[in-house]
Amino acid sequence: MGLTxxxxxxxxxxxxxxxxxxxxxxxxxLARRGWRSVSGRVGLLLATQLALFASLGIAANQAFGFYASWADLFGRETDQGVVVDHTAGRGAGGPLEVLATARVQGANGSRPRTTGQIQKVDIVGRTTRIATPAYVYLPPEYFQPRYRTRTFPAAVVLTGYPGTAQALVNKLHYPRTAHELAKDGRMQPMILVMLRPTVAPPRDTECVDIPGGPQTETFFAKDLPDAVLAHYRVGRKPGSWGIIGDSTGGYCALKLAVHHPDAYAAGAGLSPYYKAPIDPTTGDLFHGDKELQNRADLWWYLKHQPAPDTSLLVSSSRIGESNYKNTLRFIERVQATHLTRISSIILDSGGHNFNTWRREIPATLQWISGRLSDR
Incomplete structure (x- = not known):
């Protein structure tokens, strides 16, 4: 019986x-004074409270997608997501393998050419040897004969930490929202590649190339686009790719767009932070490499490095988000570069949760669609 x-x-x-x-x-x-009665009352109260908290915890996990399984919850997930060199057998099939397909929730019809399609895939990085599952949304136009020679813009979509890729589909409704917006003519048809930034679970790598560890930034900057390009009709120019994320994924999205404008023409961070933390979930990310640590600090990077030619979007709330003041400061920091473009979504109120991000996703998809080309 799964956790979710x-x-x-x-x-x-x-x-x-x-x-x-x-x-x-x-x-x-049990309303007596003996030790057995007292123990019985304590036991019943404790068991009832534990069952109540378990119910609330499971319900919250289903709503927000914190953990994907019992092993993930208790830190015993054994799939580390980093392949040493065991993929020779699947190399002939390429770095991306489709495992299953599903229709888009809320779309009328059953054929991909009218509803689009969601594909569950496994991706293996050619250079980093990182392996991770993902979901790919293909718009209806991808399957229509008149678009058979057309390439499509693509957006990588990242969860927070720990997060689940499935939550991007079932809880945040990225495919359904993209389908509805394109159908109404408010954004162009796009391919969405949805996954979590935690590609070496349970460790939170913060999309950093860790010395002697997972080369996560290289995976997202090079291996992931290469794998998608090898399998789907995606535009090959830098202007064809964007990246979106929430929370940890938002930090990753901004950092990848800033560090790799040749790979991502636009990056959107929903409720992001702007500097990689060091805590028990990350471990030692930099191993004493001050240059690597500075590079992971967007404040430092935008002040000391040449401004990247890319577009950024950040979001926050005046009430409910702890990053509000930092987000206003970050907007000023980007404006001072006079080259990097910055936009924002500032809500009056909204917490660090799925409900807030669902309110921001339609505008975010429209924004990133307007900054990407299909060639």
Whole structure:
């Protein structure tokens, strides 16, 4: 029974209700002063509270996609996502392998040429040997005969940490939103490549090329676009690619657009931060390399390095987001470069959560669509 399954949530709720009813029913019998009665009351209260918190925790995890499995929750996920050299057997199939397909939720019809298609894929980096699952959204036009020779712009979409790629599809509704916007003529048809930045779970690599560790930045800057280009009709020019992310993914999106404007013509950070943290989830990212640490600090980079020719979008809320003041400062820092372009979405209120990002995603997709070409 998976952590994200409805069965787990229903079981937790049923258990909590049963324990509550049992506590009410048995309480008169335990209303004595003996140690057995006291122990019984404490046990029932503790069990009821634990069942209630488990129900709330599972429900919150389903809503926000914090953890993908029980192993992920308890830090026992064994798939490290870094392949040493075990992919010879699949090399003939290329760096991207399609595992399954699904229709777009909310789209009318059943054929890809009218609804588009979501493909679940595995991606292996040619140079970094990083392997990770992802979801690819292909718009209806991709399957229509009149567009058979056309290439499409692409946007990489990243979750926060720890996050799940599936949440980008089922909770944040990127494919459905892109489908509706393109259908209404508010954005051009685009390919979306949706995955989490945690490509070496459970470690939070912050999209850094870690000395002696996962070369995460290189994977997103080179291996990922190469893998997608080898399999799909995507524009090959720098202006054909953009990147979007929320929270940790937002920091990664901004950093990749700033560091690699030749790869990403636009980067959008929803509720981002602007400097890689060092904490128990990241470990030692830089191994004493001050230059690498400075490079991961967007404040330092935009002040000391040549301004990149790229477009950036940042979002925050006046009430509810801790990054609000830093976001205003970041906008000023980018404006001072006189070359890098900056836009923003500032809500009156909204927390660091899926509901806030769902309110920002339509405008973000329209923004990035207007900055990408299909050639």
């Amino acid at each position: 399954s409805n069965k787990a949530l229903v079981l937790a709720i049923v258990l909590a209700v049963q324990l509550f009813v049992g506590t009410v029913w048995l309480w008169p019998r």
